[in-house]
Amino acid sequence: MTQSYQMLIGGRWVEAAGGDHLASEDPYSGKAWAVIPRGAADDVDAAVEAADAAFTAPSWRSLPASARAALMRKVADLIPTVADGLAEVETRDNGKLLAATRGEVAALANIFHYFAGLADKIEGVIAPPEIPGVFAYACYQPLGVVAVITPWNSPLLIAAIKTANALAAGCTVVIKPSEFTSASTLEFAKLFERAGFPPGVVNVVTGLGAEVGERLVTHPKVAKIQFTGGSATGRRINALASGGLKKVVLELGGKSPNVVFDDADIDAAIRGAIVGIFSSSGQSCISGSRLLLHRSIHDRFIDRLVALTKDLRIGDPRRPETQIGPITTRPQFDRVIGFLDSARAEGAECVMGGAALDGPGQLVQPTVFTRVRNDMRIVQDEIFGPVLSVIPFEDEDEAISLANDSRYGLAAGVWTSDISRAFRMTERLEAGTVWVNTYRLLSVLLPSTGYKESGLGSENGQQNILNFMKPKTVFLNHGAQVTAPFIAT
Ligand code: NDP
Numbered sequence: 001m002t003q004s005y006q007m008l009i010g011g012r013w014v015e016a017a018g019g020d021h022l023a024s025e026d027p028y029s030g031k032a033w034a035v036i037p038r039g040a041a042d043d044v045d046a047a048v049e050a051a052d053a054a055f056t057a058p059s060w061r062s063l064p065a066s067a068r069a070a071l072m073r074k075v076a077d078l079i080p081t082v083a084d085g086l087a088e089v090e091t092r093d094n095g096k097l098l099a100a101t102r103g104e105v106a107a108l109a110n111i112f113h114y115f116a117g118l119a120d121k122i123e124g125v126i127a128p129p130e131i132p133g134v135f136a137y138a139c140y141q142p143l144g145v146v147a148v149i150t151p152w153n154s155p156l157l158i159a160a161i162k163t164a165n166a167l168a169a170g171c172t173v174v175i176k177p178s179e180f181t182s183a184s185t186l187e188f189a190k191l192f193e194r195a196g197f198p199p200g201v202v203n204v205v206t207g208l209g210a211e212v213g214e215r216l217v218t219h220p221k222v223a224k225i226q227f228t229g230g231s232a233t234g235r236r237i238n239a240l241a242s243g244g245l246k247k248v249v250l251e252l253g254g255k256s257p258n259v260v261f262d263d264a265d266i267d268a269a270i271r272g273a274i275v276g277i278f279s280s281s282g283q284s285c286i287s288g289s290r291l292l293l294h295r296s297i298h299d300r301f302i303d304r305l306v307a308l309t310k311d312l313r314i315g316d317p318r319r320p321e322t323q324i325g326p327i328t329t330r331p332q333f334d335r336v337i338g339f340l341d342s343a344r345a346e347g348a349e350c351v352m353g354g355a356a357l358d359g360p361g362q363l364v365q366p367t368v369f370t371r372v373r374n375d376m377r378i379v380q381d382e383i384f385g386p387v388l389s390v391i392p393f394e395d396e397d398e399a400i401s402l403a404n405d406s407r408y409g410l411a412a413g414v415w416t417s418d419i420s421r422a423f424r425m426t427e428r429l430e431a432g433t434v435w436v437n438t439y440r441l442l443s444v445l446l447p448s449t450g451y452k453e454s455g456l457g458s459e460n461g462q463q464n465i466l467n468f469m470k471p472k473t474v475f476l477n478h479g480a481q482v483t484a485p486f487i488a489t
Helices: 043-054 065-094 098-119 155-170 183-195 209-218 231-242 266-282 294-310 329-343 396-404 419-428 460-470
Strands: 005-007 012-014 021-025 031-036 134-142 147-148 172-176 203-205 222-228 247-251 257-260 291-293 349-352 366-371 386-393 411-415 433-436 469-477
Touching: 005 043, 012 231, 031 065, 031 183, 043 147, 043 172, 043 203, 043 209, 065 098, 065 155, 065 183, 098 155, 098 460, 147 155, 147 209, 155 172, 155 183, 155 222, 155 460, 172 209, 183 203, 183 231, 183 349, 183 469, 209 231, 222 231, 231 247, 257 266, 257 396, 266 291, 266 294, 266 386, 266 411, 291 294, 291 396, 294 349, 294 366, 294 386, 329 386, 386 396, 411 419, 419 433, 460 469
Parallel strands: 147 172, 147 222, 172 203, 222 247, 257 291, 257 411, 291 386, 366 386, 411 433
Antiparallel strands: 005 012, 005 203, 021 031, 134 469, 349 366
């Protein structure tokens, strides 16, 4: 049976004003399982107006920060009561392993507790007395309506992080999830009602990027855009938003190098390489999709990596034994297959996988290419699938030169037992996050950003709360004589 969803605008669950719908497919069965409203400009306008009205209403604007934090903690406390259902919806909609979506949902409670903890710790600045009779200070005020635009690979986690950041600062939000994976965000939005948030503080409008997304980005009452997605879309959003001089934060794609030296713990590095690229079937911005191997270990490393990987169980993401699930969307599946063809055409050697699997689902074999050159498309472009390119290197300088020869700079891994080398490499790698002897760890406690075309601005960490606020400087005369006009002081 098909599940039917509505959008959340101004505290009401509604259909799109135009009455249109989109079907959401289960990437494993290939069948439509849900219907979501296909919003348009009118719906965005209604949602932004609702968010703007909520932003200025005393029920939100005058709420003490501690009370705002308490509301956020209620959301955190409600998450365990709906966690199983949320994880199942996410897996059904985007095909990620149920074990992985359960982990992501469990993280949401911590995220909301963390940002709730920041809400009442936003402090201003009092300037030391300089002018007798004048009290000068700066305080921080929330920016206003924040547009949250999310991709299909981790829709709920990404929406939750951005929303929690914004709410902690006292902003209101309009969330636009990916047209392919809107269901979990709509389910999650119910928690804000249950927690007692004033209507309009959190809104969700579903629909297409070109329709709902662009209207949101250009709406005059949207103060900030908090986006995660592909670099091409990010560039377009930045260009559109610049007309209104809006604040924009872009978390974009990656082509991250995972660099293994000959002094590394090779077993650990092999596991790190596998988890780096094949988790979420490679549909992860931080995928370690470029494996740089010291030449002396290249052949045996590949032999063992292939031996470990060829037995991975591919299939239904709901089954506990499955290790690789489907590609989330049909266009993305076609794109990944296109890269497999182009890699061969460019002369790369496929030593494992290299094809789609028959049967239900958009399943692609874990794939490893060797004999790749840095100028090939599979090395330079983000594939966003289970495709690993392996490149040998001679020494640290060559490893750095290959690793940094990319227009992306999201993340990087280094495997070595030499602590000095580890420091040198972390210093020289052009990436917002660098792991040493591990891969894929993330924390909302620390800032995350992308270098080069991987992003603009940053998210997370204590300081980031101020990026959802604007400073206001006040000079308060309580006794100084007002200067006579036209006399310079
Ligand atoms: P897209 O850039 O295609 O889409 C992301 C979101 O933007 C979707 O909600 C999409 O809507 C919307 N959108 C599309 N076009 C526009 C537009 N013109 N104006 C406004 N909004 C628009 O990315 P994907 O969904 O394909 O996600 C994969 C990408 O996300 C990868 O490149 C990946 O690396 C990146 N990503 C980055 C992360 C990071 O933290 N750096 C984390 C996770 C993913 P619709 O779906 O309807 O088109």
